[in-house]
Amino acid sequence: MAGPRGRASYLTDEEKKNSPKITKELITRVFSYLKPYWKQLALVLVCIAVSSVCSLFPSILTGNIIDVLTGKEMGGWIGAGISALVKLIILSLGLTLASSLIGVGETYLNNWIAQHISYDMRNQMYRHLQKMSQRFFTSANQGDIITRMTSDISGVESVVTNTFTSILSNTMTLVVALVAMFQKSWILALVGIAIVPVFTLPTRMAGKKRWKLAGEAQACNDEVNGILNETLSVSGQLLVKLFGREQSEYERYEEANGRMISLNIRERMAGRWFFMLLHTLTSIGPMLLYLVGGILIMKYDSTITVGDITVLVALLGRLYGPVNSLLNIQVDWIRSMAMFTRIFEYYDMKPEIDDKPDAKELKNAKGDINFDHVSFTYDGERMILKDINFTLRSGDCVAIVGPSGSGKSTIVNLIPRLWDPTAGSVTFDGTDVRDLTLHSLRDEVGVVTQETYLFNGTIRENLLYAKPDATEAEMIDACQKANIYDFIKNQPDGLDTMVGNRGLKLSGGEKQRISIARALLKDPALLIFDEATSALDSISEAAIQAAINPLIEERTSILIAHRLSTILAADEILVVRDGEIVERGTHKDLVHAGGTYQELYETQFSKAIE
Numbered sequence: 001m002a003g004p005r006g007r008a009s010y011l012t013d014e015e016k017k018n019s020p021k022i023t024k025e026l027i028t029r030v031f032s033y034l035k036p037y038w039k040q041l042a043l044v045l046v047c048i049a050v051s052s053v054c055s056l057f058p059s060i061l062t063g064n065i066i067d068v069l070t071g072k073e074m075g076g077w078i079g080a081g082i083s084a085l086v087k088l089i090i091l092s093l094g095l096t097l098a099s100s101l102i103g104v105g106e107t108y109l110n111n112w113i114a115q116h117i118s119y120d121m122r123n124q125m126y127r128h129l130q131k132m133s134q135r136f137f138t139s140a141n142q143g144d145i146i147t148r149m150t151s152d153i154s155g156v157e158s159v160v161t162n163t164f165t166s167i168l169s170n171t172m173t174l175v176v177a178l179v180a181m182f183q184k185s186w187i188l189a190l191v192g193i194a195i196v197p198v199f200t201l202p203t204r205m206a207g208k209k210r211w212k213l214a215g216e217a218q219a220c221n222d223e224v225n226g227i228l229n230e231t232l233s234v235s236g237q238l239l240v241k242l243f244g245r246e247q248s249e250y251e252r253y254e255e256a257n258g259r260m261i262s263l264n265i266r267e268r269m270a271g272r273w274f275f276m277l278l279h280t281l282t283s284i285g286p287m288l289l290y291l292v293g294g295i296l297i298m299k300y301d302s303t304i305t306v307g308d309i310t311v312l313v314a315l316l317g318r319l320y321g322p323v324n325s326l327l328n329i330q331v332d333w334i335r336s337m338a339m340f341t342r343i344f345e346y347y348d349m350k351p352e353i354d355d356k357p358d359a360k361e362l363k364n365a366k367g368d369i370n371f372d373h374v375s376f377t378y379d380g381e382r383m384i385l386k387d388i389n390f391t392l393r394s395g396d397c398v399a400i401v402g403p404s405g406s407g408k409s410t411i412v413n414l415i416p417r418l419w420d421p422t423a424g425s426v427t428f429d430g431t432d433v434r435d436l437t438l439h440s441l442r443d444e445v446g447v448v449t450q451e452t453y454l455f456n457g458t459i460r461e462n463l464l465y466a467k468p469d470a471t472e473a474e475m476i477d478a479c480q481k482a483n484i485y486d487f488i489k490n491q492p493d494g495l496d497t498m499v500g501n502r503g504l505k506l507s508g509g510e511k512q513r514i515s516i517a518r519a520l521l522k523d524p525a526l527l528i529f530d531e532a533t534s535a536l537d538s539i540s541e542a543a544i545q546a547a548i549n550p551l552i553e554e555r556t557s558i559l560i561a562h563r564l565s566t567i568l569a570a571d572e573i574l575v576v577r578d579g580e581i582v583e584r585g586t587h588k589d590l591v592h593a594g595g596t597y598q599e600l601y602e603t604q605f606s607k608a609i610e
C-alpha cells in the first residue's frame, strides 16, 4: 500500500539527489544517542523476537489441530483425541495472548526510548542554538530553525518506534515463517515464495502513483496554510482590511481549497480499482498451494498432511506484510539518515561568539568603555564601521547621532558582544570584552532596544525577566522611575495586566517605558538606549524623557538619539556618518559648526521639538 502522508515509501527526486553519505562516523553518532538506553533496547529486542515467534505459532498449531481432527497423529508428543485437541487450542490461545501482551510492553518501551532520545536531542539543540551568535539568527531562516527543533527531531522518534523495530520484527517474522514453511515442505515453500513478488511488486507500483498524488495534495495544503497564515495573522488581517481586499483574498483561498479537495479525492481513489482486482487475485496463492499440495499428497508424497497445507497457506498470508515493509526499509533508512544529518549539521555549527577557555568574570563593574581603532564588517566586504575611537568614563553619558544606516546600532552592539569587531578592540573596565565571560559582561549591559520586545504575558512577568527575584516594591519603584506606574495603577489588573502578543495591547510609548523599567530593575553598570525613530506625540515623548533621566543619572550610558531632548541630556555627542565618527562635542559646539550635526539638527532635531 502507499505510505501514509508525510512518511511515504518512495524517495523524491530531491531526496535522491541529497541522499546523505552514510559513513561509519554517522552511524556511530546516531547510535551514540541509543547508547544510554541500551538496557531498554535489549529488552525491546527480546520482546520483538518472542512476540514474533508467539504470533506465528498459532498458525502452525492450526495445522496440528486439523491433523488431530482428521485423525492424523503428530509425532506422538501430544497424543491423539479430545485431550490433544483441547491442549492445542489452549496452547494456541495462550500464545496469541502472550504475543499481544508482549506487544503492549514492547510498544511502551519503544515509545519510552524514542521520547527520551528526542528529549535529549531537543535539549541539546536548544542549548546549542542559544549559544549561536546574532549572525546565525539574522541569516538563518526562522522556519528552518523551528523545523529542526520540531519535525526533524520528532522524525527521530518515528525512526526508533517504526524503522528500527519494523526491521527487526519483520525480519524475525519472515525468518520464522520461512523456516516453518520449508520444514513442512520445501516444494510448497518454494511455490509460496515464487508467488510473493507477483503481489508485492504491483502493489508498490500502484502505491507510487498514489504517493505522487499525495505529494501534490500536500503542496496544495501548504499553499492553503500559507494563505491562512498570511491573511489571518494580526498584521495580515489589518492589511486586508485597510486595502479592502476581503473578496479577492476569499477567492484566492476558495480556489486553493477547491484544488486541494479534488486532489485529495483523486489520491484516495488512485489504485482503488487495482487493489480491488488484486484482492480477488490474492486467492490465487492459496489455491495454487492447495493444487500443488493436493497433487503431492495424492500422487507423490504421502507424508504431507492436510494440516501442513493449511499451515503453509496461513504462513503465506503472513509473508506479504513483512516483505512489503522490508522493501521499503531502504527508503526509511535513507530518510532517517538524512534527518540525522540535518540535525547534526546544526549541532556542528560552531558558536561564533563564545567564552574563551580562560575568560574572566567582570566583577564590581564601573562602566568604563573604550573603543580603540574599531572597524567592523558584517559580510567581510562592506566596512560598516571604520576606525571608531572613543572613551566613556564611569558615569558619563554619550549620545550617538547620525543619519539612518550610518552604523549607530552596530557600534553599541559590539559592547555586549552581539558581534565582535573585525579590527581593533572594545574594552569594558579596561579588559577586552572578548576576554570576559559573556554572562558577566551581559549582566552589566542593559539595552533598551528601538523595537521594544515584550513577551506575551503580564507586565509583572516582563519585568521579572530582568530580575527574577525582584520584590513588589522594587518593581513599583522601577515603574515609578520609568514614568509608567500611573498607567499601570489605572489598569484593573495593575502589574498583572496582560500585554498581548509582543506587547501589542500597549502603545509604543508605554511599551518603551516598561522596557526602561525593565532595564532599571536589572541595574546594569552600562545602559544603552536605542531611541525609537518612530514619531511619538509630545506627551509620550516628555514621558519617555522623564523616564530616561533616572536611568542615565548614576551610570555610564550611551543614547542613540533621534530627539533633541535626549541629545541635550548627554555630556558628549558623537556624530557618525558612513561608519565614521565625523564630529564630537556638545550641542553648543556642534550646532553651528556647519557639519553633519548642524545638517541633522536643521532637518530632524529642531523639527522634533516643534
Ligand SMILES: Nc1ncnc2c1ncn2[C@@H]1O[C@H](COP(=O)(O)OP(=O)(O)OP(=O)(O)O)[C@@H](O)[C@H]1O
Pocket: 138, 378, 379, 384, 402, 403, 404, 405, 406, 407, 408, 409, 410, 411
Ligand atoms: N545583520 C546585518 N547584516 C548585514 N548588514 C547589516 C546588518 N545589520 C545592519 N546592517 C547594515 O549595516 C549598516 C548600519 O546599520 P545600523 O543598524 O548600525 O545603522 P543605524 O545607524 O543604527 O541605523 P538606524 O538609525 O536606521 O537604526 C546599514 O547599512 C545596515 O543595512
